[in-house]
Amino acid sequence: MKISEYIKKVQNKEIDIVSYTKEVLEKIKKLNEEYDCLIEISEELALKQAEKISKDPKGKLAGVFVSVKDSICVKDVNSTGGSRILEGYKPPFNATAVQNCVDEGAIIIGKTSQDEFGFGAFSVNVGVEYKIPKNPIDKTRATGGSSGGAACITALADFPHISLGESTGGSIVNPGSFCGVLALCPTYGRVSRYGLIDYGNSLDKVGPIGKTAEDVAIGMETIASYDKKDSTSIDKEIPNYLEKLNSNINGMKIGLIKESLDSGTDKNVKDVFNKQIEFLKSKGAVVEEVSLKKAIDYGIAAYYVIGTSEASTNLAKYCGMRYGKEDELKGTFNEYFTNVRSKYLGDEAKRRIMLGTFTRTSGYRDAYYIKAMKIRTLIIDEYKKAFEKFDVLISPTTPMIAPRFDEIEKMTPLQHYMADVLTVGPNLAGLPHINIPIETETMPVGFMVTGNHFD
């Protein structure tokens, strides 16, 4: 059943939403035992909302089940950014994106697992003693990250469902690619960041993940809003995403990012991707190569410097005083918070705090932080120039298919970071990009389309 048909049925009271919700909750409990895609199942909240909808079945998302990345605040539900240090943090407010969903009749079912604070591309950098989500197609493989749990549950759900993910450097499309689902990262400023537990504030975006284009369109239409509570939110008319779903691509000018098919990308990914290009051409699209050398060559470096610089300041509040787990009061304030942070933050979080603190320390600040900001501007200019000629830009989403856990274990941190090579560009430039899954006989391959701002 299409999601729009389901919503109509709920609105017409043709579905007993309360008992259906109970059924869905049982289902996800079982799924979660197998795949660890949820950190928390918000059963009580879901049933309360179902009761409400059964009486008053209104809203664009009436009765639709929505899972929320752990880093996005849901009122009175544990929202820890996937980190042990925030265990027990129940925000007294909903993130604006969540509030928009609730207002439109969505049923929040739980918080999805992720790399701690978004620090990863495989969802293996989970918080201390948190569980790693498994790929829905092959449990020996990673879901991708950092919104791994979100993509995983989306692939598994056989009920009307949308997931809210979050991307800083590719964390929406990357797991979309590995799990074979549609995942949209909107233009920076289109969806409010209010209530998002920050990683890199100038990069963070909330976006929808779904099984079908319709799921994603309807999700996007709900969460997009101008929000005075987020100063970086942009007041711009929100288009009707659903209406645009069946647009014709005949004559569309598509720029194929040349560097994305270089030696860094696996052959099997290239082969599948190239076949799709032929398909597009057959539908009348004009595909030409375009070089985005700066984005591909310097994107990773600029992204990791800016992202970690911002992250290291964002994470400072988790010191065991107001925020972050409390511990035995011993020694000076410095000794106390050092102990708390050592104990409850994972290795990758510590690595990024150290990296980000270093890159903004006086003496190094100009060489790293300031330079990265300048490169970011150059990358934006490069994209803007490409969009003078092309309607959209395409590339594989990730240079590989979902890796196996034993392969990941052998990777160096730098190899981890390279998984983001194709996604950091649009993220640095704040450009909207979507992962379109291409099914194969084995693991899915991701096809990424990047649009101009607000396209």
Added chain:
Amino acid sequence: MNDYKFTSDVVIGLEIHMEIDTKTKLFCACSTKAKEPNTSTCEICLGFPGSKPVLNKKVIDYAIRMGLATKSNIAKELVFSRKNYFYPDMSKNYQITQYELPICEKGKIELSSGKVVNLTRIHIEEDPASLVHPSGMSSSSYVLVDYNRSGRPLLEMVTEPELNSSEEARDFMKQLVNILQYLKIFDINEGIIKADVNISVKESGYKRVEIKNVSGFKEIERAVEYEIERQKEAVEKGEDIVLETRLWDSEKGITKHMRLKESESDYGYILDPDLVITDITSDWVKEVEENLPELPIERAKRYVKELKINGEDAKVLTLDYELSEFFDAVAKKVNPITAAKWVRRELPRVLNYNNLEFHDIKFTSDHFSDILELLEAKKITDNVAKKILERLCEKGDFDVKDYVKSEGLEAVADSGALEGIIKQVIDANPKAIEEYKGGKEQSLNFLVGQVMRQTRGAASAPEVIELIKKLVN
């Protein structure tokens, strides 16, 4: 600052934090006025994970006012940064402030001597929470945190090291508060203004010592005076002046070592990515300028034009905001020229005599205008008016009109009654009368004095002299 070639005996630079009087905090809608601990807080000023700051534009208006009044260059863009350090009074462990591009640069403030002090910069920042040590800083076994203050707007001003004495430091603070009050951006009763004072003396080769958190004009003067002496004496004794931060102990009147200043702290500043860079357009600045409250120069012009008081009086009256406000109130009730004369001349004389500052007085402009109203109606004499004023300075608040009545200070304007008193005095002092008739002028003064004593100053001296002359002859 290092390019300065110091030549004077003492070099002082100030870093001043001023709490700006807005209704709400810098980045949230919480009131700035709450008194009960932790009653004015929200997810933003408490730094909840997921919350985001939203700028209070009023603070920017006020900062622009300050920039205009100090003839500063006003930045074209508003940029906020994060200053990162771990401290229990900061919920986020970073402070949102301005770093590379402060809102104001290169301003000036004129001292009462006419000397101009250059300002390096003025920037906007959020106040941290306050730490409360229930039984004093050294003996408390725990500390309480009051987040009411967290996120209140501050302006920080940094001066060039151009002040050369404790008096100048004090006068600078006075002029600064005067500007803040004229601009109506500072609450003199509740607002906090604190200075970090950098002091060095010639004898040590200008080795800089910082004194933290001194508040109040007198305190600054005292602290600076003490510190200058301490440094000079240390050098005389052959001791080294070390680069250090000291604390001012107001009770003991001394500064104490707090920490060494080996190197500047590194705050790892980054742009605050939650706040967008905002253009400060010339239209915005113009709008603030058009709505700027009346400043001393305009006020003085108004006094001359509308109240017809002389230019010199107008200038002196407008130099001090509070004195000027006081004058305004008095001039609404009595002849402005009389008001100007009394507020400018008699009031400072009496204050001086009693060793008081204007803001120490305990009486209001109403008391003052009561006196002048009685004087204008010739119900009391100049002498009585001065005496009542002196009494007000000493005793403070009492009802002037009742006091005049109960003490019988009303001018003996009725010449019949006055004649009676004079006749009594003449009868009682035959010897003085003889002497006066013999040409001894002093005797007349003696007689006038006697009459004044009996009337308790309520008679007018020229009239008394005239009457004595008439009656004796």
